[in-house]
Amino acid sequence: xxxxxxxxxxxEDTVTIARDMIGKLIVVPDENGKRVSAMIVETEAYLGEIDxxxxxxxGRRTNRTEIMYAKGGSVYIFFxxxxxxxxxxxxxxxxxxHAILIRAVEPIEGIETIRERRGxxxxxxxxxxxxxxxxxxxxxxxxxxxxxxxxxxxxxxHKEISDADIESGRRIGIDYAEEYAEKPWRFWLKGNVYVxxx
DNA sequence: CAAGTGATTAGC
DNA sequence: CTAATCACTTGC
Numbered sequence: 001x002x003x004x005x006x007x008x009x010x011x012e013d014t015v016t017i018a019r020d021m022i023g024k025l026i027v028v029p030d031e032n033g034k035r036v037s038a039m040i041v042e043t044e045a046y047l048g049e050i051d052x053x054x055x056x057x058x059g060r061r062t063n064r065t066e067i068m069y070a071k072g073g074s075v076y077i078f079f080x081x082x083x084x085x086x087x088x089x090x091x092x093x094x095x096x097x098h099a100i101l102i103r104a105v106e107p108i109e110g111i112e113t114i115r116e117r118r119g120x121x122x123x124x125x126x127x128x129x130x131x132x133x134x135x136x137x138x139x140x141x142x143x144x145x146x147x148x149x150x151x152x153x154x155x156x157x158h159k160e161i162s163d164a165d166i167e168s169g170r171r172i173g174i175d176y177a178e179e180y181a182e183k184p185w186r187f188w189l190k191g192n193v194y195v196x197x198x
Numbered sequence: 199c200a201a202g203t204g205a206t207t208a209g210c
Numbered sequence: 211c212t213a214a215t216c217a218c219t220t221g222c
Contacts, residue, residue: 044217053217064206081218082203088217101217131218173217196218 001025001156003149009072009091014098017091018045019187021100022166025108025158028137029151036110036137038127039158040102042188042195044171046088048097053177056097067145068097075153077134077144084131087139089148089155103130103172103186106194108158129196165190172198 004024011017027037046054048068055078056068067076068090076088076099088099105127107114114136118126127133134140139153148155168184175181188195 046217055217060207062207078217079205080216082205082216084203084218086217103217125219129218171217176216 001158003154003156006073006149009089009148010093011072012092012096014045014047014091014100015185018043018100018185019166019168021089021102021155022187022189023159023161025156026102026105026137026153027109027156028139028153030110030113030138034110034113036113037108037156038105038114038133038136039108040104040155041106041192042102042104042186044101044103044187045185046099046101047185048092048099051177051183052180053171053174054097054099056099059097061097065097068099069095070145072096073148075143075146075148077139077141079141080131085134085139085141086130087134087137087143101130102133104128104188104192104194104196105133105136106192107136124193126194128194161189172196 021040021043024040030036048056056065071094072091074090087102090099092098127136167190168187171186
């Protein structure tokens with residue numbers, strides 16, 4: 001399968017990109033170069049300047065958010081709650097600080113490696129949340145600033161998903177964002193068991 | 199259901 | 211400098 005084009009990430013309609021990422025395959029080779037991959041089943045769009053839930057709201061530009069201002073296709077990793085990393089794809093042109101949070105994936109290749117990294121955990125809990133999938137892929141702060149067409153991590157075409165199989169709704173864990181907390185900018189694959197609970 | 203954990207940020 | 215907050219997970 002082939003890596004998604006730069007063009008895919010450079011579009012300015014962040015919500016559409018979030019929807020289009022459902023069904024794509026994330027690949028992160030392990031320490032031996034073996035493919036570990038998973039299909040994206042849940043995403044959330046964060047619309048930079050205008051979105052109170054986004055780290056870059058109001059054009060906020062700090063060490064952490066700097067990478068959101070880079071070119072679409074860049075990898076944005078941040079750390080929350082003192083223990084977990086979150087994987088995001090920066091989208092849009094330079095100085096357009098939008099990003100897509102990858103919230104849940106379904107393991108496809110290298111499941112044994114994923115099970116090992118996750119410890120004694122039921123299969124359904126392997127990658128069904130943004131912090132979980134980072135552990136499953138071995139993603140940490142050093143991935144921040146990488147590119148989704150690079151060697152450590154990339155996204156490939158995998159499966160076409162029709163609109164009938166996609167649901168959308170409000171985003172999770174951003175109740176502080178007032179009117180933006182209600183925006184239906186979360187997308188998931190209908191009925192998939194790896195979609196995060198809550 | 200609530201604790202845990204530490205980077206990040208805003209506010210002095 | 212200090213204190214509050216946080217795009218979550220797990221084990222009780």
